[in-house]
Amino acid sequence: MSKPMHHTPMLDQLESGPWPSFITGIKRLAKDEGKPYQDMMIDLLGQLEHSYETRKGYWKGGTVGVIGYGGGVIPRFSEVASKFPASKEFHTLRIQPPAGMHYTTQIIRQLCDIWEKYGSGLIAFHGQSGDIMFQGTTSENVQAAFDAMNEIGFDLGGAGPAVRTGMSCVGSARCEHSCANEQKIHRLMVNNFLDDMHRPALPYKFKFKVSGCPNDCMNAIERADMAIIGTWRDDIKVNQAEVQAYVGKKGRKYVIDNVISRCPTHALSLNDDSTLTVDNRNCVRCMHCINVMTKALDVGDDKGVTILMGGKRTLKIGDLMGTVVIPFMKLETQEDYDRLKEIAESTINFFAENALEHERTGEMIERIGLVNFLEAIGLEVDPNMVSEPRQSSYVRMDGWDEEAAKWFARKAEEKTAKAA
Numbered sequence: 001m002s003k004p005m006h007h008t009p010m011l012d013q014l015e016s017g018p019w020p021s022f023i024t025g026i027k028r029l030a031k032d033e034g035k036p037y038q039d040m041m042i043d044l045l046g047q048l049e050h051s052y053e054t055r056k057g058y059w060k061g062g063t064v065g066v067i068g069y070g071g072g073v074i075p076r077f078s079e080v081a082s083k084f085p086a087s088k089e090f091h092t093l094r095i096q097p098p099a100g101m102h103y104t105t106q107i108i109r110q111l112c113d114i115w116e117k118y119g120s121g122l123i124a125f126h127g128q129s130g131d132i133m134f135q136g137t138t139s140e141n142v143q144a145a146f147d148a149m150n151e152i153g154f155d156l157g158g159a160g161p162a163v164r165t166g167m168s169c170v171g172s173a174r175c176e177h178s179c180a181n182e183q184k185i186h187r188l189m190v191n192n193f194l195d196d197m198h199r200p201a202l203p204y205k206f207k208f209k210v211s212g213c214p215n216d217c218m219n220a221i222e223r224a225d226m227a228i229i230g231t232w233r234d235d236i237k238v239n240q241a242e243v244q245a246y247v248g249k250k251g252r253k254y255v256i257d258n259v260i261s262r263c264p265t266h267a268l269s270l271n272d273d274s275t276l277t278v279d280n281r282n283c284v285r286c287m288h289c290i291n292v293m294t295k296a297l298d299v300g301d302d303k304g305v306t307i308l309m310g311g312k313r314t315l316k317i318g319d320l321m322g323t324v325v326i327p328f329m330k331l332e333t334q335e336d337y338d339r340l341k342e343i344a345e346s347t348i349n350f351f352a353e354n355a356l357e358h359e360r361t362g363e364m365i366e367r368i369g370l371v372n373f374l375e376a377i378g379l380e381v382d383p384n385m386v387s388e389p390r391q392s393s394y395v396r397m398d399g400w401d402e403e404a405a406k407w408f409a410r411k412a413e414e415k416t417a418k419a420a
Contacts, residue, residue: 002033002038002039002042003038003039003042003043003086004042005030005042005045006042006043006045006046006049007049008045008046008048008049009049010049010052010053011023011045011048011049011052023045025122026041026044026045026048026122027045029041029120029121029122030042030044030045032121035116035121036116036117037116037119037120037121037136039086040086040087040090040120040136041087041120041121041122041136042086043084043085043086043087044084044086044087044090044120044136046083046084046087047078047080047083047084047087050080050083050084058078058079058080059076059077059078059079059090060076060077060078060079061075061076061077062075062077063075064091064139064142065142066142066143066146066147066156067143068198069156069198069199070160070162070198070199070200071156071158071159071160071162071197071198071199071200072093072094072156072157072158072159072197072198073091073092073093073094073142073156073159074091074092074093074094074159075091076089076090076091076092077089078090087136089137089138089139090120090135090136090137091136091137091138091139091142092133092134092135092136092137093119093133093134093137093142093145093146093149093156094127094129094131094132094133094134094156094157094158094159094165095111095131095132095134095149095154095155095156095157096130096131096132096154096155096156096157096165096190097125097126097130097131097132097165099168099182099183099184099186099187099190100168100169100170100171100173100182100183100186101125101126101168101170102170102173107152110152111123111132111134111149111152111154114145114148114149114152115134115137115145117145117148118137118141118144118145118148119134119135119136119137119141119145120135120136120137121136122134122135122136123135126167128223129157129158129164129165129166129167129205129207130157130164130165130166130167130209131157131158131165155194156197156198157197158196158197158198158200158205159200160200160205161200161201161202161203161204161205162196162197162198162199162200162201162202162205162206163193163196163197163202163205163206163208163348164197164205164206164207164208165190165197166186166189166190166207166208166209166210167186167209167210167218167220168182168183168185168186168209168210168211168212168218169182169210169211169212169217169218170182170217171183171212172212175212175213176294176298177212177213177215177287177290177298177299178212178213178230179212179213179230179231179232179299179303179304179305180210180212180228180230180303180304180305180331181331182210182211182212182230184337185210185228185305185331185337185340186210188337188340188341189208189210189341189344192341192344192345193344193348196348201352202348202351202352202355203351203352203355203356203357203358203359204355204357204358204359204360205225205360206225206226206348206351206361207223207224207225207226208220208224208225208226208227208228208344209223209224209226209227209228210228210229211227211228211229211230212230213229213230213231213287213299214229214230214231214285214286214287215287215291216229220308220311220322221308221311221321221322222311222312222313222319222320222321222322223311223312223313224308224311224322225309225310225311225312225347225351225360225361225362226307226308226309226344226347226361227307227308227309227311227322228305228306228307228340229305229306229307229308230303230304230305231285231303231304231305231306231328232285232299232300232301232302232303232304233300233302233304233328234280234300234301234302235278235280235300236278236280236283236289236290236297236298236299236300237297237298237299237300237301238276238278238296238297239295239296239297239298240275240276240296242293242295242296243274243275243276243293243296243297244273244274244275245295245296246293246295246296247270247274248274252270252274255270256270258292259288259289259292259293262288263286263288263289264284264286265279265282265283265284266279266282267279267280267282267283267284268289276296276297304328304329304330304331305326305328305329305331305340306324306326306327306328306329307324307325307326307329307340307343308321308322308323308324308325309322309323309325309347309361309362309365309373310322310323310360310361310362310363310365310366311362312360312361312362312363315358315360315363316358316359316360316363317363317366320360320362320363320366322362323362323365323370323385324384324385325374325377325379325385326343326379327382327384343377343378343379346376346377346378347361347377350373350376350377351364354368354376370385383407
């Protein structure tokens, strides 16, 4: 016979609103008669209610892992185990998802069956690092659960001061805006840095995320230490017949209010004959017009990626958006992918050797300066990286013209070499 349910009036309140509540899911698991995790979930509800009453968390860390790995398991031991013994251990396994998060129903059922046998039945698709979060198991079952998942082809992800699993969008499988092979990039990074995921040895975590177009569905720019964003460098493709059809359907006022005037750089203009003119030199690839007028507008044909470094959420110096370090890079040949891998390796190696403890890449760049960072990883400074001119007017300007001429000459040589 199962344990009696705890009295949980404060948790019950969380189910009273209009939105679905995680409490409902946990209660359902707690009512699964005969399941090995039932008592664990009953006491989990009791401990959570106790935390709400006392306004204090009672989970502490520790050391739990699988043979040969240094990370991937999040240990949670209860400090109130005497009151709630069935939930005294509630460890989480981080499991790497397929790139682009493509699953078959058969695989999902297998994963669920494994977690019902060895864990709590509570699963989150997906965590901030991209992993499938298998939440709630005992120290005794950690190894057995991992072995069962490994048997069907899954591996632990990153945790702690390590390279994290990474995320990639569904990409060209379902999105016509895709400008890069997101899954290939993702797998390249995972395979290359697998040892850095399994055996944490960095000052702090390092995340990479891949979005196939500037919509950035993975939120890579604001969340990833290395963000790889698909983009294009030629003109937006315009189907004028579809533009006219859209204007005829929605009306000129609607198109002007919702498309033309919302272009951040005023690069769009609607002509008298209801055709569209695009000032591509001033287009910043915000994707708004393409998202609204999907049939009429599309991304260009000269596709590649933009690479940004240093995005993160609040830590020491607040939120940081990624800084563009490579405005455009083609990814067509194996040499292109090797170059991408080299940039990632140089960045992680420099981060490992020069970042302070508990410091993210973006904070390191702020501390040492972007110029020093770019020099360290072997990238040239580009004038497009200048966010604002120097505020001091007392600057020697003699020699600037010569330096600018050198820069333009170097770019012309690169263009000639590529054409050859």
